[in-house]
Amino acid sequence: MDPSSIAYVICLVSVLITISKAQQNVFNVLSYGAAGNGSTDDTIAFMNAWKDTCSAAAGFSTLIIPQGKIFLVHPITFTGPCKSNQINVKLSGTIIAPNGPEQWKAADLSTWLAFQGVNGLTIDGLGIIDGRGKGWWDRSCKFHPSKQGCIKLAPTLLKFEKCNHIQMSNINFQNSSQTHVLVYGCQNVDFGFLTIQAPGTSPNTDGIHIQHGHNVSIHNSQIADGDDCISIGDMTSDINISDINCGPGHGVSIGSLGRGGTEVQVKNIKVKGVNFKETTNGIRIKTWQTGRGHVQNVSFSNINFTAVENPIIIDQFYCDVANTCSKTKTGVQISDVSYSELFGTSKTKVGINLNCSDNVACTGITLDNVQLESTTPDSKLISSCNNAFGLNIGIIEPKSCLQKTN
Numbered sequence: 001m002d003p004s005s006i007a008y009v010i011c012l013v014s015v016l017i018t019i020s021k022a023q024q025n026v027f028n029v030l031s032y033g034a035a036g037n038g039s040t041d042d043t044i045a046f047m048n049a050w051k052d053t054c055s056a057a058a059g060f061s062t063l064i065i066p067q068g069k070i071f072l073v074h075p076i077t078f079t080g081p082c083k084s085n086q087i088n089v090k091l092s093g094t095i096i097a098p099n100g101p102e103q104w105k106a107a108d109l110s111t112w113l114a115f116q117g118v119n120g121l122t123i124d125g126l127g128i129i130d131g132r133g134k135g136w137w138d139r140s141c142k143f144h145p146s147k148q149g150c151i152k153l154a155p156t157l158l159k160f161e162k163c164n165h166i167q168m169s170n171i172n173f174q175n176s177s178q179t180h181v182l183v184y185g186c187q188n189v190d191f192g193f194l195t196i197q198a199p200g201t202s203p204n205t206d207g208i209h210i211q212h213g214h215n216v217s218i219h220n221s222q223i224a225d226g227d228d229c230i231s232i233g234d235m236t237s238d239i240n241i242s243d244i245n246c247g248p249g250h251g252v253s254i255g256s257l258g259r260g261g262t263e264v265q266v267k268n269i270k271v272k273g274v275n276f277k278e279t280t281n282g283i284r285i286k287t288w289q290t291g292r293g294h295v296q297n298v299s300f301s302n303i304n305f306t307a308v309e310n311p312i313i314i315d316q317f318y319c320d321v322a323n324t325c326s327k328t329k330t331g332v333q334i335s336d337v338s339y340s341e342l343f344g345t346s347k348t349k350v351g352i353n354l355n356c357s358d359n360v361a362c363t364g365i366t367l368d369n370v371q372l373e374s375t376t377p378d379s380k381l382i383s384s385c386n387n388a389f390g391l392n393i394g395i396i397e398p399k400s401c402l403q404k405t406n
Contacts, residue, residue, distance in 0.1 A: 036069030054082035067092035080118035091127030100135020136177035200248030202226035247277035258291015305344030331357030351381035354388040365390030
């Protein structure tokens with residue numbers, strides 16, 4: 001055999017070995033006894049399939065949740081670290097939660113599905129995760145405070161905790177009992193082409209909440225729920241939100257921040273290309289009077305509002321129960337916030353509401369080409385400011401109330 005033929009054979013054998021290893025690192029939940037009929041408890045099958053996926057030899061490891069099946073899964077945490085630095089969850093089927101609190105087996109009510117300490121995770125596959133939240137909503141203390149046995153805490157649908165280098169795309173989330181997706185203590189996160197759906201009347205069903213997160217991107221997604229479409233909590237930085245359709249819901253919020261006097265650290269937030277439709281708020285920063293610390297370097301650009309109740313709002317007097325929070329001598333410092341190329345309609349008279357702390361002024365606020373109109377014919381919008389300083393550029397409607405910086 002000539003040298004070129006020997007080289008070809010060696011190359012072919014190497015490819016076959018690589019393919020064989022890749023096939024060995026694919027784990028289908030059906031192979032572990034999952035029924036996928038929507039009624040049998042498939043939790044153990046998912047746990048065992050994950051155990052083998054996570055402990056497979058270094059390389060690329062894939063967990064398969066196949067199309068055409070409906071998997072009933074009780075609360076489960078997919079725990080890392082894994083041997084492989086690249087874990088792919090191929091979700092093509094449907095995962096459903098226990099149907100309401102009566103069928104909930106776990107003592108912990110806070111979380112349904114979770115990934116903890118898993119790095120290099122990718123989730124995709126056009127699948128559905130259905131929280132079947134109606135049974136929880138019907139017993140929510142928020143809407144039924146006098147109901148005996150009402151529930152304050154309900155499960156988050158999907159939680160990522162201390163996971164780095166995460167990608168998730170093309171997943172459909174439905175009807176979480178509370179928050180749909182929670183990102184906590186994670187870095188280098190990319191979520192795109194997601195669909196999140198819950199009724200506008202469903203309590204506390206935030207779309208995506210980020211807490212203690214850094215370098216997080218959320219883009220090209222449709223979010224409709226009963227709370228914030230996207231909310232950004234404390235200890236976060238370098239968050240990029242772009243090309244989102246939001247509504248119904250409570251808008252995109254930074255906060256609430258500073259509850260209980262905590263030291264706030266939020267910076268480098270960019271929100272761009274968001275369409276709000278009939279939401280209760282548009283772009284909002286909300287802090288408690290007791291808070292300290294800072295929110296800085298925030299930009300909102302290329303935003304469209306359609307019949308939004310509070311398009312642009314800073315609320316530094318946030319309180320969960322109106323008129324029950326006492327005045328303090330503290331406040332979170334908000335600085336270097338820009339609002340650029342914002343257009344649309346407001347359902348409320350105050351189109352721009354910058355209600356900053358009495359103790360710590362908002363500084364470096366820029367309004368750049370903001371044009372809002374009332375949904376009510378022949379009605380004029382107004383701006384309202386408290387202790388807000390900054391700069392106006394271009395056309396500002398309603399007329400700006402920013403004070404000039406000395």
